[in-house]
Amino acid sequence: MATAVSSRWEVVDMAPKIGSSIHTDKDTLLSGARAKDIREIMERRGVIVFPEIHLTDEEQIAFTHTLGTFAHEDGEGAKDGKDAVYPITMDESINPIANYLKGAFFWHIDGTMSEKPILASIMSARALAPEGGETDFCNTYAAWDDLSDAEKAEIEGLKVIHAMWRSQLYWRPEPSHAELQQWMARGTNTLPLVWKHHSDRKSLVLGATALQVEGLGIMESEALLVRLRDWATRPEFSYRHTWKLGDMVIWDNTGTMHRALPYDHKSGRLMHRTKLEGEEAFV
Amino acid sequence: MSVATGIRLNAEDIKPGIGSRILNSKEELLSGEIATEIRELLEARGVLVFPQVGFTDDEQIAFTKTLGTYAPEGEGEGVTKITLDVKENPSSAEYLKGSLYWHIDGTRNDVPILASLLSCKVPSPKGTGNTGFANTYAAYEALPEDQKAEIEGLRVAHGPWASLFYYEPEPSLAKLKGYQAIGEAELPLVWKHRSGRKSLILGCTAQRVIDVDALKSAQILVGLREWATSEPFSYSHEWEVGDLVIWDNTGTMHRAEAYDPTCGRMMHRTKLQGEESFE
Numbered sequence: 057m058a059t060a061v062s063s064r065w066e067v068v069d070m071a072p073k074i075g076s077s078i079h080t081d082k083d084t085l086l087s088g089a090r091a092k093d094i095r096e097i098m099e100r101r102g103v104i105v106f107p108e109i110h111l112t113d114e115e116q117i118a119f120t121h122t123l124g125t126f127a128h129e130d131g132e133g134a135k136d137g138k139d140a141v142y143p144i145t146m147d148e149s150i151n152p153i154a155n156y157l158k159g160a161f162f163w164h165i166d167g168t169m170s171e172k173p174i175l176a177s178i179m180s181a182r183a184l185a186p187e188g189g190e191t192d193f194c195n196t197y198a199a200w201d202d203l204s205d206a207e208k209a210e211i212e213g214l215k216v217i218h219a220m221w222r223s224q225l226y227w228r229p230e231p232s233h234a235e236l237q238q239w240m241a242r243g244t245n246t247l248p249l250v251w252k253h254h255s256d257r258k259s260l261v262l263g264a265t266a267l268q269v270e271g272l273g274i275m276e277s278e279a280l281l282v283r284l285r286d287w288a289t290r291p292e293f294s295y296r297h298t299w300k301l302g303d304m305v306i307w308d309n310t311g312t313m314h315r316a317l318p319y320d321h322k323s324g325r326l327m328h329r330t331k332l333e334g335e336e337a338f339v
Numbered sequence: 340m341s342v343a344t345g346i347r348l349n350a351e352d353i354k355p356g357i358g359s360r361i362l363n364s365k366e367e368l369l370s371g372e373i374a375t376e377i378r379e380l381l382e383a384r385g386v387l388v389f390p391q392v393g394f395t396d397d398e399q400i401a402f403t404k405t406l407g408t409y410a411p412e413g414e415g416e417g418v419t420k421i422t423l424d425v426k427e428n429p430s431s432a433e434y435l436k437g438s439l440y441w442h443i444d445g446t447r448n449d450v451p452i453l454a455s456l457l458s459c460k461v462p463s464p465k466g467t468g469n470t471g472f473a474n475t476y477a478a479y480e481a482l483p484e485d486q487k488a489e490i491e492g493l494r495v496a497h498g499p500w501a502s503l504f505y506y507e508p509e510p511s512l513a514k515l516k517g518y519q520a521i522g523e524a525e526l527p528l529v530w531k532h533r534s535g536r537k538s539l540i541l542g543c544t545a546q547r548v549i550d551v552d553a554l555k556s557a558q559i560l561v562g563l564r565e566w567a568t569s570e571p572f573s574y575s576h577e578w579e580v581g582d583l584v585i586w587d588n589t590g591t592m593h594r595a596e597a598y599d600p601t602c603g604r605m606m607h608r609t610k611l612q613g614e615e616s617f618e
Contacts, residue, residue: 163511221557226508230440230544233562240554264508268553274546275500275519283512 062154065090067097070105073202074195075295075314077105084250086115090120094306095123095196097254098176103295103305110302116330120178123306125333127174132323141328144179145314146321154321158227159220163285163313168218172334178306181299189319192289195208196259197311199251199288211284214249215270216261223264229233246270247338249284251310254336259311261338280307288313295302310336313331348376352384357474357591358574359384381454382534385591386584387544388572393581399458399609407586408612410452421457423600435571437502440541441473441568441599442591446497447524450613456585459578461605464551468598469575471568475538476590478567479529490528490559494549498523501546525549526617528563530589533615538590539615541569545582567592578606587616 061071062085068077076097079298084090085106098104101242110117120126148154167173179191200208221239224231231239244267251259262285269277287293297305307314319325349362359380363373368389379441381387394402396418403409412419421435422428446452462468479487500518503510510518528539541564548556567573576584577594587595598604 116503217553220552221554225504230564231510231561233558233565236557236561240558244554267403274553275523278500279512279515279519282510282515286512 067129069101069129070103071292071295073198073293074101074104074193075103077100077107079107080109082109082111082115085109085111085119091122095267096304098308099311100181101328102197103193103297105297105306106304106306107172109299109304110300111304113328116141116180116229116304116328120330123147123178123332124323124335128335129333140178141330144327144329145325145327146319147324150326154197157263159223160300160316162223162264163192163224163315164223164265165196165313166309166331167264167334168261168263168338169220170334171245172337174309175308175332176309177329177331178194178304178329179329180304181301181319181326182328184299184301185319185323185325187319187323188323189299189323190317191299191305191314192242192294193297193307193312193314194289194294195291196258196262198277198325199290199293200258201258201282201295203339208250211280212250212273214280215246216249217244217246217267217270218263218265219244219267222267223278226264227326249302251338253310257311259285262288263313346370346372347611348373350378350380350387354571354574355388356477356571356573356615357472358386358388360390362390365394365398368392368394371407374405379455381406381587382590385445385476386586388474388575388576389583390615391579391581392583394583396457396607399456399583400609401612402583403456406611407453407614409614410610412608412610416456416607418609421606421608422604423547423598424603424605425600436506437499437543439597440502440503440505440543441471441564441594442544443475443540443579444588445613446526446540446542446544447499447521448613451615452588453611453613453615454585456583457503457607458607458609459580459582459605461603462578462580463598463602463604465572465577467596468594468602469577470571470584471575471594471596472586473568473573473592474590475541475567475592476536476573476576477564478569479537479539480570481571482566486510487529489555490563493559494525494552495528495560496523496525496544497540497544498546499544502543504536505543528559530617532589536590539563539568542592550577553598589609589613 064080066079123326145151146154220242222241247261268279309335346367350359499521502520526540530540545560
């Protein structure tokens with residue numbers, strides 16, 4: 057682009073099969089001139105880091121709009137319907153439903169309880185924990201691609217029942233009956249284990265909400281889900297982001313899993329998140 | 340026997356629904372003369388506390404033998420050290436993590452142990468490391484009749500691999516397979532004892548109710564655990580050095596409450612052989 061001549065644009069791969077960092081400036085991001093490139097890199101590499109880019113909330117919202125449809129979700133964003141960032145924190149004075157975020161410490165895909173999951177999340181570091189609090193990502197496209205043909209044949213066509221309550225048991229294995237009922241009220245969703253995207257690429261649909269592979273006994277089902285998670289989170293498919301203040305990270309929620317690493321819940325760690333509306337259903 | 344020396348059981352209730360304290364001296368306990376009464380009280384009350392009785396290991400073994408058949412653990416006679424400290428207990432510290440959740444011992448065996456006896460050698464800091472007990476006889480007996488009818492006849496698959504997920508929800512495949520290879524056992528949800536009394540068989544080894552869908556199964560198991568561990572049927576023992584606690588493993592669940600694994604907490608355990616199978 058003519059206007060981009062003087063702007064910085066440097067893309068560096070972080071691991072062979074996942075993650076790129078883009079070194080650029082605010083104006084380039086906010087102009088939208090590179091939006092198509094960013095979308096393309098995101099789909100190919102799963103995760104993009106904009107190191108210490110220091111976007112304000114308004115800038116992050118504007119940047120999100122350049123990439124797709126800004127996602128509003130129930131209970132998130134501004135009450136008056138305006139676009140807003142969502143605070144990710146374990147501090148209940150900032151986020152009264154912080155408990156729900158505890159499932160985020162385990163590998164997951166966002167939106168497995170909906171037909172069309174969000175396309176991407178964009179997260180900026182506003183305050184850091186002194187220790188821990190990294191975010192792990194793994195590339196579920198690459199993990200599928202590198203399975204042997206025999207393994208692909210074995211799992212292609214399998215369906216998995218996902219349930220939010222299963223993921224809550226990860227952090228609270230002995231809930232009260234009332235808590236369990238509340239979680240169960242979110243329902244279940246049957247999803248393909250292998251997602252065939254519009255692009256014809258395929259990715260694995262896994263994570264903490266996976267309750268049971270249809271048609272398999274529970275022991276066999278758990279063993280398969282654990283085997284595939286072990287595989288998909290191997291070092292060659294994974295990237296761990298250690299946050300610096302002002303970092304912004306965007307990840308393709310349809311082709312990655314992610315999780316937060318533990319940190320002191322009183323540390324004040326605060327992330328501001330925006331999301332892009334999903335563009336394709338799990339099929 | 341007790342007529343000869345006049346030793347009488349000296350006990351008081353801890354709570355209406357569970358637990359008694361036994362205040363007899365060490366010598367009276369070791370005489371064996373009130374063993375029958377102690378056994379009866381154990382079945383009736385679930386948990387017996389012998390405050391600061393201060394048994395040595397040999398005395399604990401001797402006392403255990405007055406109550407039934409001493410069940411050896413590992414090689415030879417001795418007490419088993421219960422600690423989360425890896426230096427003291429390299430092989431089992433991992434396995435004991437499951438003990439932080441409500442459970443019954445021996446759900447893999449046809450005949451589970453009758454009882455465990457635990458002596459406190461080094462307590463954890465106050466407010467941590469209590470042992471919780473829940474009376475599964477009392478919890479069953481207090482259920483409304485329609486709920487008793489609903490759960491009668493239900494069967495539950497138990498296995499150590501289910502409890503693995505409680506403390507390690509993302510195990511490696513190798514670990515999961517190792518735990519799964521230990522196997523599962525199918526047990527009744529309601530245990531009909533020879534005495535005619537009934538108790539609930541629950542705990543973190545309970546993987547699923549057989550022939551019931553996953554949601555309903557979780558609701559049943561979670562609902563009954565919450566009920567059985569609720570205030571009227573449960574007791575949390577705060578340990579002092581020298582305390583001995585014995586619990587009826589066939590009529591209670593128990594758990595360790597969280598404590599710092601490096602604090603040095605040390606318990607010595609002996610067991611009584613089971614006398615009755617789950618069915």
